[in-house]
Amino acid sequence: xxxxxxxxxxxxxxxxxxxxxxxxxxxxxxxxxxxxxxxxxxxxxxxxxxxxxxxxxxxxxxxxxxxxxxxxxxxxxxxxxxxxxxxxxxxxxxxxxxxxxxxxxxxxxxxxxxxxxxxxxxxxxxxxxxxxxxxxxxxxxxxxxxxxxxxxxxxxxxxxxxxxxxxxxxxxxxxxxxxxxxxxxxxxxxxxxxxxxxxxxxxxxxxxxxxxxxxxxxxxxxxxxxxxxxxxxxxxxxxxxxxxxxxxxxxxxxxxxxx
Ligand SMILES: C[S@@+](CC[C@H](N)C(=O)[O-])C[C@H]1O[C@@H](n2cnc3c(N)ncnc32)[C@H](O)[C@@H]1O
Numbered sequence: 230x231x232x233x234x235x236x237x238x239x240x241x242x243x244x245x246x247x248x249x250x251x252x253x254x255x256x257x258x259x260x261x262x263x264x265x266x267x268x269x270x271x272x273x274x275x276x277x278x279x280x281x282x283x284x285x286x287x288x289x290x291x292x293x294x295x296x297x298x299x300x301x302x303x304x305x306x307x308x309x310x311x312x313x314x315x316x317x318x319x320x321x322x323x324x325x326x327x328x329x330x331x332x333x334x335x336x337x338x339x340x341x342x343x344x345x346x347x348x349x350x351x352x353x354x355x356x357x358x359x360x361x362x363x364x365x366x367x368x369x370x371x372x373x374x375x376x377x378x379x380x381x382x383x384x385x386x387x388x389x390x391x392x393x394x395x396x397x398x399x400x401x402x403x404x405x406x407x408x409x410x411x412x413x414x415x416x417x418x419x420x421x422x423x424x425x426x427x428x429x430x431x432x433x434x435x436x437x438x439x440x441x442x443x444x445x446x447x448x449x450x451x452x453x454x455x456x457x458x459x460x461x462x463x464x465x466x467x468x469x470x471x472x473x474x475x476x477x478x479x480x481x482x483x484x485x486x487x488x
Pocket of ligand 1: 269303305358359360361379383
C-alpha cells in the first residue's frame with residue numbers, strides 16, 4: 230500500500246520528473262492505441278464493458294438531460310464517452326492527449342452513427358487536450374467522468390483542481406479506476422493474474438512490453454479508495470463517496486463541486 234502523502238502522480242519506470250512521466254505516458258498510449266480495445270476487452274474478460282455501462286446507468290439523472298454537457302476525460306478510444314452519449318440526451322465531449330487513441334474514438338463513433346437507427350445520433354465529439362490544462366472555460370460541465378485515466382495523471386491533486394475548475398457549481402465528478410483487491414484467496418488469485426499473466430498477454434498482443442507492466446505497477450502505486458476520497462475532500466469536493474465493484478478490482482468515486 231502506498232504512502233498516501235507520497236503519491237503525487239504516476240511515474241512510469243525510469244522517469245523522474247512530471248514532464249518526463251507525462252511524455253512517457255503519452256508515448257505509451259500512442260504506441261498501444263491500435264491494440265488497446267482488443268486488449269482491454271480480452272484482459273478484463275469483458276468486464277470493462279459492464280463497468281462503463283454501470284457508470285452510465287448510475288449517472289442517468291444527469292445524462293437524461295438534453296441541456297447537460299459532459300466531459301469524458303482521458304477518453305482513450307471513446308468507449309465511456311459513447312456509453313454516456315447512448316444512455317441519454319446529454320452532449321458529450323471526449324478529451325485525451327494521445328492522438329491515435331482519438332482517431333480510434335472517431336472511427337468508432339462514425340460506425341456507431343452509421344449503425345444507429347435512433348433519430349438522435351449520439352452527440353459526442355473528441356478533442357486533443359491535456360487533463361491538467363483543459364481548453365475549457367471555468368464552470369462548463371455538468372459532469373466530468375473518467376475511466377481508467379485518472380491514475381495516469383502525473384499530478385493527482387492538480388488533476389482534481391482542474392476538473393473542479395471546469396465543473397459547474399453542483400456539477401458531478403465520477404472517477405472509475407482499478408484498485409488493489411483485498412488480501413484474501415480471491416484477491417491473491419487476481420493479483421497473480423494482474424501482475425504475472427496480464428503483462429505477458431499484453432506484451433505479446435500489443436508488442437509493447439512496458440505498457441502492460443506499467444498497468445499493475447501504476448495500480449499498486451495508486452491510492453486506496455479511502456485515500457482518493459480524502460484527497461477529493463481536501464481539494465474542495467463535497468458529497469464524496471465511493472463504491473467498490475467486482476471483488477475489489479475497481480472503484481467508482483463520485484463527488485460534487487460545491488456551489
Ligand atoms: C487506460 S486509458 C483509458 C481510456 C478510456 N477512458 C477507457 O475507458 O478505456 C488511459 C488514457 O488516459 C490518457 N491520458 C493519460 N494522461 C493524460 C493527460 N494528462 N491528459 C489527457 N489524457 C491523458 C491516455 O492517453 C489514455 O488514452
